[in-house]
Amino acid sequence: MLRPGEALAVHGPNGAGKSTLLRLLAGLMRPAAGRLLWEGKDALDDPPLHARRLAYLGHQDAVKAGLTGAENLRFAARVSGGSVAQALALMELSALADLPVRLYSAGQKRRLALARVALSKAPLWLLDEPSNGLDTAAAASLGRLIEAQRGQGGMVIAASHLPLALERAGELVLG
Amino acid sequence: MLTALIGREIRLALRHGADSVAAVLFFLVVSVLFPLAISPSPAVLARLAGGMVWVAALLASLLPLERLFGADYDDGSLDQLLLSGLSPVAVAAGKTAAHWLLTGLPLLVAAGPIAIMLRLDPERVAVLLEGLLPGTLTLSLIGAAGAALVLGARRGAMLLPLLVLPLATPVLIFGTAAVAADHPRAELLLLAALLAAALPLCPLAAGAGLRAAAGS
Numbered sequence: 202m203l204r205p206g207e208a209l210a211v212h213g214p215n216g217a218g219k220s221t222l223l224r225l226l227a228g229l230m231r232p233a234a235g236r237l238l239w240e241g242k243d244a245l246d247d248p249p250l251h252a253r254r255l256a257y258l259g260h261q262d263a264v265k266a267g268l269t270g271a272e273n274l275r276f277a278a279r280v281s282g283g284s285v286a287q288a289l290a291l292m293e294l295s296a297l298a299d300l301p302v303r304l305y306s307a308g309q310k311r312r313l314a315l316a317r318v319a320l321s322k323a324p325l326w327l328l329d330e331p332s333n334g335l336d337t338a339a340a341a342s343l344g345r346l347i348e349a350q351r352g353q354g355g356m357v358i359a360a361s362h363l364p365l366a367l368e369r370a371g372e373l374v375l376g
Numbered sequence: 377m378l379t380a381l382i383g384r385e386i387r388l389a390l391r392h393g394a395d396s397v398a399a400v401l402f403f404l405v406v407s408v409l410f411p412l413a414i415s416p417s418p419a420v421l422a423r424l425a426g427g428m429v430w431v432a433a434l435l436a437s438l439l440p441l442e443r444l445f446g447a448d449y450d451d452g453s454l455d456q457l458l459l460s461g462l463s464p465v466a467v468a469a470g471k472t473a474a475h476w477l478l479t480g481l482p483l484l485v486a487a488g489p490i491a492i493m494l495r496l497d498p499e500r501v502a503v504l505l506e507g508l509l510p511g512t513l514t515l516s517l518i519g520a521a522g523a524a525l526v527l528g529a530r531r532g533a534m535l536l537p538l539l540v541l542p543l544a545t546p547v548l549i550f551g552t553a554a555v556a557a558d559h560p561r562a563e564l565l566l567l568a569a570l571l572a573a574a575l576p577l578c579p580l581a582a583g584a585g586l587r588a589a590a591g592s
Contacts, residue, residue, distance in 0.1 A: 229455055230591040253461040261452030267391035279380040280460045317456075 203356045205324070208347065208370040211360040217376025219360035220260055223327045226358065227257045256321035258328045262314040266303035270294055270313050273302060274320060283320035292316040292342055308334040312342075319346055326350055328359040377462055378470050385474030395440040396478040403436035403483055407490045418495040425494035426504055426555030430548055432490075433483050433508060437515045438540060440479055441523045442533050444471060449527050449589060458590050468582030472520040480512030500555050506564055507554040510571040511547050517571075517578035518543045524585030528592050546570055 203209055211219050224230045226237065228244065228251045237244045244251045264273045274285045289295050292312040302310060311334045318326055326347075332340050347357050347367065359367065389396050410428045411421055448454040457467050487508055491501045522540040526532035547570055554563035 224455075224591075227455075227459060229458060249461050249463050252459040255459065257455060257459050259452045259455050263452035263456045265388060265391075265451070265453070267388065272387065276380055276384045276460070277456070280377060 203325075203358065203371075205354040205356060206351050208351060208357040208359070208367050209373055210367045210370045211358065211373045211375065213360075213362065213375030215362055219362070219375055220329050222375070223257070223329050223358065223360055226325075227255060227327050228252060229257075254323055255325040255327055256318045256323045258314055258318050258326075258331055260329045260333070262310045263317075264302050264305075264310050264313050267301060269299050269301055270305070270316075271298040273313060274317055277317045277320050281321045281323070283322060285320070288316040288320040289313075291319045291346060292339070308336055308339060311335055312339050315343060315346065324355050326355065326357045326359075328357065330361055331359055332361065332363070377460070378466060378473075381457070381460075381462065381467065381470035382474050382477070385471065386477065389474075389478045395443050396482065399436045399439045399479045400482045400486055402439055403432050403486055404490065406432040406435070407494065411494065422495040422497060425491055425496035426500065427552045428494060429487055429491050429496075429504060430508075430511075430551050430555075433487060433512065434515060434541075434544055434548055436483055437479050437512060437519060438537060440475065441519045441540070442536055444475055444520060444523045445527050445586065445589075446523070446532070454586065455590060458586065463583065464586045465579050465583035468520060468524055468586055469579040472516050472579060472582065475520055476513055476516040480516050484508050484512055496555075503557075503560045503564070504555050507551040507560070507567055510564075510567045511551045514547050514567070514571045514574045515544055517574040518547075521578040521581040521585070524582035524589070527585055527589040 211222060213219050221230065225232055228237070228248045231245065239251065239254065270289060271285050274288060277283075278285045278288075286295070286298070289298050292315050294309065294312055294316060297305065297309065302313065305313065311331075315331060318328065331343055335343060347359070350357055357367070407428060410424070410432075414420060414424065445454065448457060458464060460467075462470070484505065488501060488505055491504050492498070496504065519540050522536055522543070526535045526539060529535060547567065550563045550566045550570070554560035554567065557563055
């Protein structure tokens with residue numbers, strides 16, 4: 202169980218089931234047994250409603266090479282009502298906003314995917330290997346992003362095969 | 377939000393261009409090949425034009441189907457779409473609408489000049505277009521359902537035409553029959569009936585396919 206402002210770090214070796222757990226929590230997969238509860242009620246009774254309560258970062262970046270950084274976030278911004286410019290600034294991508302993503306490096310694409318999470322005002326963030334490909338400065342931005350989300354009473358569940366710098370976080374070790 | 381999804385699809389297609397432009401180019405090139413292969417004689421062409429346009433349009437609308445959901449499935453965007461708060465059925469319906477706007481509508485626009493080039497009787501050109509309007513819509517619906525169902529399957533690209541073409545044959549039969557008929561009202565009504573049946577059923581099937589692909 203996760204309360205507002207709390208975080209959970211999911212650890213485990215490759216193939217332990219971290220991504221599967223996050224996809225289950227996102228409602229993308231149905232559990233074969235057991236239930237997923239949100240405030241005591243089955244979260245999967247209304248999948249679109251559950252989807253609006255969360256922001257999901259998969260292990261893929263889900264960005265389109267032909268669109269610019271800002272254009273990539275436009276649909277997510279329409280869904281969440283957030284500001285694209287602000288989200289790009291948070292991940293220090295403002296200078297690259299109008300460049301097509303095919304020119305981005307792997308780390309910059311990851312930062313763009315994180316900027317999409319930052320756009321969302323959803324209470325629960327599900328992050329699958331969020332620090333993959335990030336340099337030290339971007340990892341620090343990610344840390345600030347997670348702290349800000351928790352500061353606003355949001356919850357974060359992050360899966361990683363490497364130790365994540367999450368303060369005061371619960372820990373779940375798989376495998 | 378559905379309009380935002382359709383807008384996203386159109387912007388993507390305008391940037392990448394290739395898939396939808398390729399379908400219309402394929403349609404044009406195939407239609408030009410028919411007279412070369414069969415006979416340039418106007419009498420022969422006029423008799424075959426309706427069927428040639430329909431077959432070319434059917435095959436052209438199949439071309440971009442594999443990438444319709446495949447591209448989003450491969451790069452993780454499909455998960456984001458399914459978590460946007462839209463139901464899987466709505467995501468499928470939006471993508472289907474985008475497929476028709478980007479493939480069906482350009483085919484419809486190109487079909488008139490091509491039919492005239494193939495010496496189809498002008499009165500029958502009007503019937504051809506009247507049939508192609510519900511016809512291309514139905515093909516987009518059936519095609520999107522097929523594309524969603526084979527998503528994540530091994531050799532999906534091979535399965536897709538095998539699944540979609542048999543389902544599309546009634547559209548082809550009534551569409552070409554309308555062009556050949558002296559009083560095409562019945563055939564056109566049947567095409568409209570096929571569209572009316574596909575409109576609620578195909579997005580349901582496609583939505584189930586998308587959910588299954590995300591959960592696998």
